[in-house]
Amino acid sequence: MIRKLFLLTVLLSVSGNLLFAQDRLINKADEKYRDYSFSPAIDIYKRVLDKGYTSADLLMKLGNSYYFNADYKEASKIYKRLLDEYDEGIGPEYYFRYAQTLRSLGQYDLSKEAMTQFSQMTSADVRANLYAMERDYLAEIANNSGRYKVGTFEYNSRYSDFAPTFYKQGLIFSSDRDTGNLARYRHTWNSKDFLDLYKVNVDSSSLNKVVKFGGDINTRLHESTTVFTKDGNTVYFTRNNLFDGKTVKDKKGVVRLKIFKAVKENGVWSQIEELPFNSESYSIAHPALSPDEKLLYFASDMPGSLGQSDIFKVAINSDGTYGTPVNLGNNINTEARETFPFVSSENILYFSSDGHPGLGGLDVFATKISQNQYIGSVLNVGEPVNSNLDDFTFIINEETRNGYFASNRNDGLGDDDIYSFVETKKLEFDCIKPITGTVRDKISNEVLVGATVKVIDEKNEELVSAISNSNGQYSIEIDCNQGNFVRASMQGYVPSEEYLSISDSKPRIIDFYLERDMVTAGYGDDLAKLLQLSTIYFDFDKYNVRPDAEIEIQKVIAAMEKYPSLKLKVTSHTDSQGNDAYNLWLSQKRAESTVSYMISKGIAKERLQGEGFGETRLVNNCVNGVKCTKAQHQLNRRSEFLILE
Known part of the structure; x- marks a missing residue:
């Protein structure tokens, strides 16, 4: 009995030590995970998992680490295990990411099942609504496919090459390639070297090397995604948050991304400054310019973002200041990743997203900007630009129809590779x-x-x-x-x-x-009313045509000129002031005066008749003996134009 108790004590002690060591490993992995150091976090989580320990939290973080490193195959395995073993209490985001990884593996039926579960769990999600629509998005993608002839880019390396930008007769792109330096700076997101900007003249006959972009733009940390003004003298680019040459971390210990601006003077890039709407607490990255260079587009996770990153725009004022960043809205942005914007000369916004229905990973999408509105159809540009992995940093020259994009597809030379293409058929947008x-x-x-x-x-x-x-x-x-x-x-x-x-x-x-339509006008209709003319009035005790009446009669004359068979009878009237006989004579003179005026303007007298009715056809109750205002009497001193045939 004593021996058994001793063995049990030893086992408990060993077990306790193992649990303590295991907790230390998990805490260390969690620390790396919180710092976005996904590559070392993966190594530690796998060691713990291989020792037989598992939990929903561990599987979530391990799956996410693979996912954000674009290792969708391994992420899919971990997410499947997570949802199989811990289906209770798992949030909808993991069903979405699992569906994304399945699409990247070409397992579209299984992906659809996962998306159905995701949609059932969160009906308010933009992505759920996009996938819940009665549409065959794979058929839509297939319809847009085949518009591009994709070629290689001979300056790729076995490292990561992406973010091509047109610059003069060549390209600027981002790479973590080995430049031969003994001092190698690596970041721990994916254990790769930090990115620098490189330059190549793609149409030169002496293309035998790629050189680093000049000036002080490159540092020992990240520089990527650039855009140049048309004159080539101003560049906006993405860089890690730096101050006095040192990295700056936010409260969570994360080094954020910022957009910087540099100006070229006397052939040297200088005056490097960060844009005023950058922040220490969120990232702003991947700049793009509108065709008129009055708007700067970028990706950010700033407050107000719908997803992990959204696309925003900000006005560039004429005095060099900037407006307030504006989110492009939920027709463009989803709860997932929208990033790497590019705006063509035809005002087409291209961007990458894993929130809109795609083939897997990040796909390239396009939408036509109209009147600064972003409400048009969002089209997946299809294969072969898009694949079942990440496709991003798409650019195109609308005049030559040539362009470039980057992808981590399996047939590449490095981790990310740049591909060239020619657009053989334009996308057709809702207009x-x-x-x-x-x-x-x-x-x-x-x-x-x-x-x-x-x-x-x-x-x-x-x-x-x-x-x-x-x-x-x-x-x-x-x-x-x-x-x-x-x-x-x-x-x-x-x-x-x-x-x-x-x-x-x-x-x-x-x-x-x-x-x-005079064909529908009948005998006895008043042409003045049909033409919505103002009433032809006369002054008190006068029968001459007033200037204001001439304007209206000219419209009657225009109608008679257009319809040569039209004949009219001018009927004139008076008010009740004066004796009846006199008013009858006055009205006849008014009718004759109107007819004479029209004849003088070219209307044949055979087409016109005139008759006065005195005060026999009053339009109000201003009869003899009734006191009326001048305005009321005026209503009765008028001419009408009745159609005869």
Whole structure:
């Protein structure tokens, strides 16, 4: 009995020591994990796992370490084990990442099952909504595939080469290649050397070496992703957070990324300064410029980000200052990673994402920027640019259709490689063109309320319609990838339309001036009312045509010139002031005066008649003996234009 108790004590002591050693290893691995030192964290977690210890937390962190190092095969194994052994209480993010790793392995059916579980757990997630749509995203990707002919880049190394940028007749790119220095600086995210910027003239006949980018831009830490102004004298680039040559860590001990700016003077890059919206507590990286160089795009995890990194824009003011960073919104950004933006000369935003439906890992996506809006369709550019691993830092020259991107696909020379390509067929984006305008009467110029404006395609099918408001205004949108007819119509008017061919998405104003349909006008109709004319008034006890009346009568004359068969009877009236006989004579003179004016303007007298009705057809109750205002009496001193045939 004593011997058994002694053995049990020894075993408990050994077990306790083993547990203590195991806890120390896990604590050390967790410390590396928190510092984003994923490579050493993986080594330690694996040692603990090989000793037979496991937990949900360990598997989460080990899977994430593989995932963020783009080792999707190993990440998939660990995530599967996590979800199989600890399915209770595991957050939806791990189902999403597991689905991503399965896609990178080409296991799309299993990936779909994992995404279904993810969607069921978080319906408010942008990614869940994208995948929950009734769409076959693989078919969409296949439809966009085959637009690029991919080639090699002969200056790749066995290290990591990525982030190509057009610069003069060549390229600037980022690499952790061995430059022959005895002092090697390594970062612990993936145990690779720190990145520097390199230069190569890709169209030169003496392409036998790659050189480091000059000046003081390269340091012993990371420099990557660049963008140059068109004149080649200003560069924005990504660098680790430095102060006086030393790294600066945030409260969590993380060295963040910042965007810096440098200016070239007398052939030397100098005046290196960080941008004012950088921060010690979050990263800002991967700059890109708009075609007019008035906007700077970048990726960041700053407050307000939807996911692990979002794409933002910031205005570059004319005085060299900067505006406030603006998130591009959830049509672009998801809860995952959106990064490495590039804007082409045709205002197409390219970026990499693992949140939008793709083939696995980071895929390259594109969207057309219209009127500083980022609400258009987001297209996966398809194979062969995209693969089942990470594809990123896409750039293209819209004039030559040549470009470059980077990928960690398996057929590469190094960890990341640059590939060249030629675009053989452009992407086809949804093209939404806003159309606004006003509908008016062609002769009177009065606005027409309640007119219908329709968009009709070339197959004569109605696509959309709108009704003009109280100001005669309408607003519609058309698909500018195809030809469309925009047609305005209203009862009693001849429809009018304009054809719009395939165009860009710039807004267009189309005002319609509709003509009265005289075919529908009948005997006895008042043409003045049909034309929405102002009433033809006369001064008290006068029968000459007033200047304001001339304007309206000219519109009647225009209608008679357009319709040569149209005949009119001018009927004139007086107020009740004065005796009845006199008023009858005065009204006849007014009718004759109006007819004479129209004849003097070229209307044949055979097409006109005139008759006065005195005070027999008053429009109000201002009869004899009733006291009325001048304005009320004025309403009765008028001429009308009745259609005869």
